[in-house]
Amino acid sequence: MINQDTICAVATAQGGAIGIIRVSGPEAIAITSSIFMPVQEKVKLQEKEAYTLTFGKICKREEVIDEVLVSLFRAPHSYTGEDSTEISCHGSSYILQQVMQLLIEKGCRSALPGEFTQRAFLNGKMDLSQAEAVADLIASSSAATHRLAMSQMRGGFSKELTDLRTQLLNFVSMVELELDFSEEDVEFANRDALLKLTENIEQVITRLADSFNVGNAIKNGIPVAIIGETNAGKSTLLNVLLNEEKAIVSDIHGTTRDVIEDTITIKGTLFRFIDTAGIRETHDKIESIGIERTFRKLDQAEIVLCMIAATDSHEQIEQLAAKIKPKCKGKQLIMVFNKSDLITEEQKNDLEKLAIKHKSSHIFISAKNRENTIELEDLLVKTANLPTVTQNDVIVTNIRHYEALVHALDSIHRVKDGLHNNISGDFLSQDIRECMHYLGEITGTISNDEILGNIFSHFCIGK
Numbered sequence: 001m002i003n004q005d006t007i008c009a010v011a012t013a014q015g016g017a018i019g020i021i022r023v024s025g026p027e028a029i030a031i032t033s034s035i036f037m038p039v040q041e042k043v044k045l046q047e048k049e050a051y052t053l054t055f056g057k058i059c060k061r062e063e064v065i066d067e068v069l070v071s072l073f074r075a076p077h078s079y080t081g082e083d084s085t086e087i088s089c090h091g092s093s094y095i096l097q098q099v100m101q102l103l104i105e106k107g108c109r110s111a112l113p114g115e116f117t118q119r120a121f122l123n124g125k126m127d128l129s130q131a132e133a134v135a136d137l138i139a140s141s142s143a144a145t146h147r148l149a150m151s152q153m154r155g156g157f158s159k160e161l162t163d164l165r166t167q168l169l170n171f172v173s174m175v176e177l178e179l180d181f182s183e184e185d186v187e188f189a190n191r192d193a194l195l196k197l198t199e200n201i202e203q204v205i206t207r208l209a210d211s212f213n214v215g216n217a218i219k220n221g222i223p224v225a226i227i228g229e230t231n232a233g234k235s236t237l238l239n240v241l242l243n244e245e246k247a248i249v250s251d252i253h254g255t256t257r258d259v260i261e262d263t264i265t266i267k268g269t270l271f272r273f274i275d276t277a278g279i280r281e282t283h284d285k286i287e288s289i290g291i292e293r294t295f296r297k298l299d300q301a302e303i304v305l306c307m308i309a310a311t312d313s314h315e316q317i318e319q320l321a322a323k324i325k326p327k328c329k330g331k332q333l334i335m336v337f338n339k340s341d342l343i344t345e346e347q348k349n350d351l352e353k354l355a356i357k358h359k360s361s362h363i364f365i366s367a368k369n370r371e372n373t374i375e376l377e378d379l380l381v382k383t384a385n386l387p388t389v390t391q392n393d394v395i396v397t398n399i400r401h402y403e404a405l406v407h408a409l410d411s412i413h414r415v416k417d418g419l420h421n422n423i424s425g426d427f428l429s430q431d432i433r434e435c436m437h438y439l440g441e442i443t444g445t446i447s448n449d450e451i452l453g454n455i456f457s458h459f460c461i462g463k
């Protein structure tokens with residue numbers, strides 16, 4: 001047994017009708033029993049079977065704190081793999097604190113964030129990527145994020161990586177066996193078969209690493225930067241898209257100085273809208289810093305809304321386009337002509353020609369009057385073009401996993417090059433071992449306290 005402490009925590013959010021306290025560890029049942037009196041007095045909690053529910057009361061000296069239900073789990077058949085109980089109380093924070101205090105008096109310790117799930121991991125109930133998916137599942141707020149987290153929690157990702165690792169292990173064992181017979185110049189590991197396997201592994205890892213683009217977009221939102229000259233109406237548009245007065249709007253040029261961002265789901269796609277400081281020549285020090293940030297955000301965006309007041313002169317528009325277009329390579333650029341309420345049909349046709357000349361998709365809106373803004377939203381969803389995911393898709397959503405995959409890919413490339421160049425077995429085995437190491441980091445076969453601490457400390461208490 002790795003954990004000798006018995007831990008307890010409130011597992012439910014405040015404000016509900018019922019509040020649940022979770023207890024887990026070797027003394028979980030004995031300690032719970034010591035503060036709990038079953039209504040049927042002959043019954044003893046310690047003697048009850050696993051997966052049963054017992055009704056009774058919890059008293060502090062003479063005073064009844066609450067009437068509760070206690071559920072019972074016996075190791076290894078529980079979430080943590082340890083003996084566990086759950087005490088369902090009425091959802092008063094006073095009651096829950098009183099029960100927690102009693103448990104602690106009898107020898108429990110308050111659980112750290114994520115400690116139940118950490119124990120589940122340490123007791124082999126799940127691997128590390130599955131444990132991380134538990135946190136994602138709790139945080140999921142859309143069908144897509146739910147599907148990704150559910151697929152990862154149920155082990156789709158783990159299975160794929162474990163399979164790869166097993167293949168590599170078989171492969172490296174043979175190479176290392178050859179090293180033992182180095183005098184005799186034998187070849188147990190058929191180099192052609194190895195090369196084929198390497199190419200296969202390279203393909204799988206590449207696919208997984210590439211899926212991070214989609215995974216990250218689904219989980220954190222597709223970054224959309226709203227860029228343009230001062231007073232183009234960027235902040236007005238942000239507020240319309242978010243349906244909230246998030247940014248200050250005024251007729252003063254240079255109102256927005258710092259980057260303002262927030263996410264919202266439009267037709268099932270999560271977007272992260274980023275309002276930026278308007279671009280203009282300025283001697284104002286703070287505004288200049290804001291404009292620098294604008295360009296940095298432009299860098300991170302996948303979609304760029306280049307906002308232009310339709311009332312601006314052609315020359316001004318050309319200048320802006322010249323400044324922004326070169327910075328949008330590999331991004332989707334949409335020219336948004338705002339304030340179309342202020343222009344004539346003729347002016348509109350002129351601008352249309354300009355947009356066609358620049359070969360970029362464009363739209364006319366009036367942010368202030370909310371004209372055509374729904375069409376802009378539709379255009380955004382179409383431009384984002386996110387694939388719909390199912391629970392069977394294996395998609396990387398976690399930056400830690402992505403980084404490990406990039407390292408693994410690097411090592412597998414070296415293996416491949418090594419095979420092509422006929423390098424010696426000991427170098428080959430070193431590169432294979434390295435690849436295995438990085439894959440093992442994802443599932444937690446390889447882990448250290450720092451990594452674990454970092455992961456579980458971001459969980460909520462009681463999970």
Ligand SMILES: Nc1nc2c(c(=O)[nH]1)N(C=O)[C@@H](CNc1ccc(C(=O)N[C@@H](CCC(=O)O)C(=O)O)cc1)CN2
Nearest residue numbers: 011020022071073076077078079080081086125134463
């Ligand atoms: N009340 C309550 N609800 C909950 C949880 C919980 O711990 N308590 N969960 C927790 O987050 C989730 C459910 N997860 C769980 C996973 C495994 C086991 C469990 O007892 N597993 C045993 C038996 C499996 C079997 O019957 O085959 C095992 O793994 O051996 C319990 C809960 C969501 N809802």
Ligand SMILES: Nc1nc2c(ncn2[C@@H]2O[C@H](COP(=O)(O)OP(=O)(O)OP(=O)(O)O)[C@@H](O)[C@H]2O)c(=O)[nH]1
Nearest residue numbers: 230231232233234235236254255256278366367368
């Ligand atoms: N007529 C008209 N006015 C608009 C429209 N959209 C925004 N405005 C006005 O234009 C002015 C500037 O709007 P903002 O949203 O602050 O512009 P911005 O691009 O964020 O400006 P900076 O933050 O200074 O770069 C405000 O007075 C808005 O009310 C529109 O569609 N039509």
Ligand SMILES: [K+]
Nearest residue numbers: 231250252255
């Ligand atoms: K402004």
Ligand SMILES: [Mg+2]
Nearest residue numbers: 234235255256
């Ligand atoms: Mg603004």
